[in-house]
Each structure stands twice: as structure tokens, then as C-alpha cells.
Amino acid sequence: MSDLTPRQFAQRAADLGLADRRSVEQAVNELGVGDHTLDDMIQVMQRNGLVTTLQTEKILKGDRKGYFYGDYKVLYLIGAGTFARVYRAEKGGEVFAVKVLRKRFRDELRELEQFLREGRMGLRLRHPHIVDILEVVPDVHNPFLVMEFVEGQTLRELVRIRGKLPADLALRLMYEIASGLAYASSLGIAHRDLKLSNVLISSDGKAKLVDFGLAALTDRNNPEKMADCPNARAIDYAALERGTGVRKDDPRSDVYFAGNMLYHMLAGVPALTETRDRLQRLNVSRFQEIVPLHERVPDVPGIANQVVQRALEFNPDKRIQSAAALQAEVKKALQILESGATRSNSDNTISSTDSPDEDEIPTNEGEGYIIMLVESKAALQNAFRERLKARGYRVLVISDPNRALDRFSPDDDPPADCVVFGAAELGSLAVEAYNKFGSDEHTAEIPALLLVDRRQTSLIASARRSPTRKLLPLPLKVRELRIALTQLLSGVERRPLGTY
Numbered sequence: 272m273s274d275l276t277p278r279q280f281a282q283r284a285a286d287l288g289l290a291d292r293r294s295v296e297q298a299v300n301e302l303g304v305g306d307h308t309l310d311d312m313i314q315v316m317q318r319n320g321l322v323t324t325l326q327t328e329k330i331l332k333g334d335r336k337g338y339f340y341g342d343y344k345v346l347y348l349i350g351a352g353t354f355a356r357v358y359r360a361e362k363g364g365e366v367f368a369v370k371v372l373r374k375r376f377r378d379e380l381r382e383l384e385q386f387l388r389e390g391r392m393g394l395r396l397r398h399p400h401i402v403d404i405l406e407v408v409p410d411v412h413n414p415f416l417v418m419e420f421v422e423g424q425t426l427r428e429l430v431r432i433r434g435k436l437p438a439d440l441a442l443r444l445m446y447e448i449a450s451g452l453a454y455a456s457s458l459g460i461a462h463r464d465l466k467l468s469n470v471l472i473s474s475d476g477k478a479k480l481v482d483f484g485l486a487a488l489t490d491r492n493n494p495e496k497m498a499d500c501p502n503a504r505a506i507d508y509a510a511l512e513r514g515t516g517v518r519k520d521d522p523r524s525d526v527y528f529a530g531n532m533l534y535h536m537l538a539g540v541p542a543l544t545e546t547r548d549r550l551q552r553l554n555v556s557r558f559q560e561i562v563p564l565h566e567r568v569p570d571v572p573g574i575a576n577q578v579v580q581r582a583l584e585f586n587p588d589k590r591i592q593s594a595a596a597l598q599a600e601v602k603k604a605l606q607i608l609e610s611g612a613t614r615s616n617s618d619n620t621i622s623s624t625d626s627p628d629e630d631e632i633p634t635n636e637g638e639g640y641i642i643m644l645v646e647s648k649a650a651l652q653n654a655f656r657e658r659l660k661a662r663g664y665r666v667l668v669i670s671d672p673n674r675a676l677d678r679f680s681p682d683d684d685p686p687a688d689c690v691v692f693g694a695a696e697l698g699s700l701a702v703e704a705y706n707k708f709g710s711d712e713h714t715a716e717i718p719a720l721l722l723v724d725r726r727q728t729s730l731i732a733s734a735r736r737s738p739t740r741k742l743l744p745l746p747l748k749v750r751e752l753r754i755a756l757t758q759l760l761s762g763v764e765r766r767p768l769g770t771y
Contacts, residue, residue, distance in 0.1 A: 276309065280312050287330070288344075290322065298315050341410075345358045349368065358371065367419070390404060394407065398450070401479060404418050418481075422474045423471055426468070427470075436536045442608065445529065445578075449597045449601055451479070462480065463508055469482045512524055515558075521587065522594065527558075543557055563580075565648070569648075573696035574607050576647070581699065636663060640665070641665045641666075642691060644668045645693060645701060645704065646697070647671075648693070673700075679708075679717070681712075689718040691722060695723065699730060701721070705740070709740050718760060718763065720759065722745055
């Protein structure tokens, strides 16, 4: 109704209860006598804080409703999702966030009951890293939740602006997220909708979780209904749990999607390929074909990479087992970063400083042997390759331990005569592969070497050694590596020239 006169617009604002009549009259008087346009009136009233942009648009459209939810006056739209809209609202001089169920779900009794039930569940959650739900209003025409208002931005907006986050910041935010998840889990409440847009970053930099389970409005036991569910993350959770053979609402599902969020913060892109196609979302291969984080971010600290890898384990038994365990692992990673104990390239490189004259002379001691290096750090890969090639070895480099194991088939000749697993960056993944390589029947007799930082005491303790399985500490001297390889390969027949 853009044909309103300036006074009619002002009167409409007063009639709707958006501003008291005295303030409206003051605005009209401020405008003064003479010819004035509707835009002139709007500018004065907005400048005086009597109406907001949203309220102005609704008045001009002739809307009679939607200015208040209960006693909460709507100021601005601050977020819109599949199921609800969130408004900045005011009551008694205080600011709140009001979450309103969309009309198409409001008309369905099951969805309405689910919305209110999840809201009441949120009333139980009082934690510094969870947005408080303060009131649940079960109005059948306009059901809404009242929440604390967090001044800031979503984590998705932060990552979009920054591109990717420094490891210490990403880990700190994940620690706060995991803290909220662990608290909720202690009350038997899972999130079920973990994504960057469901984390608010306050103006003082704190992470706060929103929307605990509010999107789970579907029967996850029914694939057809699941495919029709309008919420993408609900489909993702269901597909992961069905693909890994666990019950729905498995607490490790939240851990997996928290890992996806940490990956996204560190890499600037999510681990899971994003698609709007529901059938593709139900395809379990999405969870198995993730580009390793260190390939996207070569300089990612190894300790941060380890947390991501363990959280994103497809096998739920190998995954971090709970939000509390995730919180503990992230805390440990932060302590290592903050103490300066993270390993730089120079810390873990292969050095020849002890005897440069002897170690820098090329030899042919490695002729006829193929060494496979399982290592994710480019600097270590290059140093290892250069040192061993100078001594006649052929070197194969693979960054993923599981891919390395897959290269050894019981039906084929082994692709390498010795496998070197680097645990400085790959951590427990390298140790698990090293142990499996020694226990599998078709690889048990093939020599293997584990390179591990002296400070990785728990990994050292878990590594299983034998006459064909050795450990070497990092930093490593070339002479130590040469001696270890010579000992391990002493009983292995050299390959004829031209066959390797």
C-alpha cells in the first residue's frame, strides 16, 4: 500500500502498537509543515527508532499480523531455515531471538508437536556454549520459541569471510562446541543437525550451539520418507548410520559431523561433498571418499589432522567414541600447539648432519629393493626420497595408510620389499596400519619400519614390534635409517635389475 500518506503511515505504526502515540506525534511535528513525501516520514520514524525496515515493509504491504509474537515485538529477520524463521525481537527494553515455525509445518500436528517437544527439551540445556531457550509458546496459530540473543555471526559466515581458520582458532572453537555437545549428551540429548550455520560466534569470540534436534522431523527408518525430508543434515545422519550399521541416534554420529565441521574450518571447504540431490545424500560412498585434510592443507599441524581423521573415521568403532572424548582430544591438541610441542618440518626431517662426508656419498646398497613410504608431510616425503634414491633404493610414496595396505593383495606379488610408516603427522592411523601390516597373513613377513616422535609415548607403547618390525625415533639421522633398512632387508632377495 505505497499510496499511504505520511500521516497515515505514522498513524498505522501507532495503531499496530509499534510506537506510542506521543512519539509518533513528535515525529510528525519534527517533519514540520509543508509538502512531504511518504519517504520523508519513513526516514524520520526510522531515524527516531520508531519503526524498523522490516516493520516498514510490512506496513507498506498492508500486513496486519506478524509484528508481535506474544509480547515480543519483531524488529528484524536475522535467519531463515528450512523449518523456521528467527527474528530479533524486543520486550521490556531487552533483546531476544524469537524462532517461529514455518506455516507449512505449523499446519501439521505431528510437526507442530515435534517443534514444541524439541523446544521444551532445550529448556533443560543451560551451558555457556549452548544458546539458551527461555520460553516455549505453544500457540497453535503462531508457535514460537524465545531464545537468548547472541550478537555476532554464524560460524559459516566466519569461515566464508576468512576462507579458512588458523588451527589454534579452529581447535578452540571445536573445543567449545564439543563442550556443549558433551554436556547435552550427559542429559541424553544429541544434536542431530551439526553444521557451521548452527553455531553462533558471539562478539567476544565464543561458540554457541543452536537447534538441538529441531530439524529431525522425519522417520529415519523409512528411506522414502527420509528422502522426502526437507532437512539435508537429517538425511546425512540417517545415511551415515544406515551405511555403518548402527542404530539411529548413535552418539558417534554427532562426533562424525563435528569432525566435518573441524575439517571445514581448517580447509575452508567441508569434508563431505555438498549436493542438493537427496539420493546422492543417501549414497554411503560420500562418507568414504573424503579428500584427506593434509592434501588440501599441506601445512596443517599434525595434531589437528589427527583429531580430524579420528573424528571422520567411517568405521564407528574406530571413531572417537563420544563428544566428551572429542572434547578431551581437542583439549590435548590445543595444549600441544600452545606449548610449542608441535613438530616443525626441521624437527622431523631426516638429517645427515652427524657425518656429512660419509652420508652424502651416493652408494648402491639399496639396488634391487623397493621401499614404500607412508607419510603425509611433503617435506618428509621429499627428504626420505632424496636420501634413499641416492643409495640405490626405489621409493614409492603414499600419503594414506589404508591405501597403502590395499596395495598389498594376497594374490599378487608385493609392491614393495619394506614399508616405512610415518607416525609424526599420521599418528594413530599410521600405528594401526603398521600393526595390521604385521598381523595380516600375507604381509606378516614383509619388513616394516615405524618412524615416531619421541614425545608420542602412547603411540610407541601401542606399536607391536618383532624381528621384522622396528621403530625409529624422530628426528632421524640418515645413518640410523640406513642401518635399520640393511638389517630388515638382510634376508630379502634383491629384485633383478629392470624388473622394478
